[in-house]
Amino acid sequence: LSKNYFSIIYTGTLYPYQRIETFISSVINIKKNNYYNIKVYFIGTNIIKKEEQRLRNLTKGFESTFILIDRIEKKELLSFLENADLALLTEYENLNGCLPVKIFEYYYYKIPMLLCPTDNNEMHSFILKTKSGYIANDEINCEKIILDCLNGKTIDFENKDYKKYFKLFSREYQTKILANILKEKI
Numbered sequence: 001l002s003k004n005y006f007s008i009i010y011t012g013t014l015y016p017y018q019r020i021e022t023f024i025s026s027v028i029n030i031k032k033n034n035y036y037n038i039k040v041y042f043i044g045t046n047i048i049k050k051e052e053q054r055l056r057n058l059t060k061g062f063e064s065t066f067i068l069i070d071r072i073e074k075k076e077l078l079s080f081l082e083n084a085d086l087a088l089l090t091e092y093e094n095l096n097g098c099l100p101v102k103i104f105e106y107y108y109y110k111i112p113m114l115l116c117p118t119d120n121n122e123m124h125s126f127i128l129k130t131k132s133g134y135i136a137n138d139e140i141n142c143e144k145i146i147l148d149c150l151n152g153k154t155i156d157f158e159n160k161d162y163k164k165y166f167k168l169f170s171r172e173y174q175t176k177i178l179a180n181i182l183k184e185k186i
Helices: 021-033 049-058 074-083 101-108 122-130 139-150 160-168 171-185
Strands: 006-011 038-043 066-069 086-089 113-115 133-135
Touching: 006 074, 006 139, 021 038, 021 139, 038 074, 049 066, 086 101, 101 113, 101 122, 113 122, 113 139, 122 133
Parallel strands: 006 038, 006 086, 038 066, 086 113, 113 133
Antiparallel strands: none
């Protein structure tokens, strides 16, 4: 991947109850009003064909900005994750308590996250607690956050909190917690 552009990534399935419209409108507004080389990669969103079509309809005319890639092997995905400047998360409407696996993947690769719109729940709390991203609920805030990132404002992942939370959310630590719960039940 070349790095002469600002890269935003969304990985995994897109569901009907995820409102992606605010984010897409924000990027389109930025592209219309500014000359920024932005690439938004939606990787693996082809699983639900109706949602892939929704995404195609929303991004029509901006296919060089919004790039849809079918599900790919993990090794190939790593290249995109390692080169991403921002990672997108969206709420799961009417589904509280959800922390998708991608949030931990983004965190592991130290990719600042943009939650748009917020779930006002677990993802929101995770981002605030770990200081790992931004939260926007409308186009104006979303555009401001993206423009700030484009202009070099970034998250400091080398702080003490990152290391502390990284350990707490690691697979190894979470497996120990699960093992202890299972031991208590037996």
